Amino acid sequence: MALIKGCTNIECGQKHKEVKFKEDDLFCPKCGKELSYVCGKCFTPLEAAAKRCPKCQQKVDDRKAKVKAGASAVAGAAKVAAPVVVAVADIPGIGKVAKPIAAVAKKLPGGKK
Numbered sequence: 001m002a003l004i005k006g007c008t009n010i011e012c013g014q015k016h017k018e019v020k021f022k023e024d025d026l027f028c029p030k031c032g033k034e035l036s037y038v039c040g041k042c043f044t045p046l047e048a049a050a051k052r053c054p055k056c057q058q059k060v061d062d063r064k065a066k067v068k069a070g071a072s073a074v075a076g077a078a079k080v081a082a083p084v085v086v087a088v089a090d091i092p093g094i095g096k097v098a099k100p101i102a103a104v105a106k107k108l109p110g111g112k113k
């Protein structure tokens with residue numbers, strides 16, 4: 001079950017025909033309203049984070065979201081580790097302190113190799 005979008009404008013005929021759009025489509029070509037995620041089974045508008053349709057309990061495919069969250073978590077860890085190394089190197093006069101910290105930083109993921 002792939003994520004689909006639909007026009008939720010009640011005055012727009014696209015809703016009544018239950019016209020389905022791809023995830024890449026942003027606006028309804030007929031009325032210009034921003035498209036929302038909808039249930040592929042009953043066309044009920046879904047919250048962005050919804051796992052199931054509130055009306056018919058059709059499961060929403062969230063595989064894409066999980067992959068994206070995992071990738072950003074790894075990137076976040078690298079971003080946290082990198083500034084520590086830079087900050088220590090930029091401050092003069094703390095060479096004795098900076099060396100042990102730099103050694104620890106090398107062992108962290110995302111640190112200097």
Ligand SMILES: [Zn+2]
Pocket residue numbers: 007008009012013014015028029030031032033
């Ligand atoms: Zn529309």
Ligand SMILES: [Zn+2]
Pocket residue numbers: 039040041042043044053054055056057058
């Ligand atoms: Zn549904």
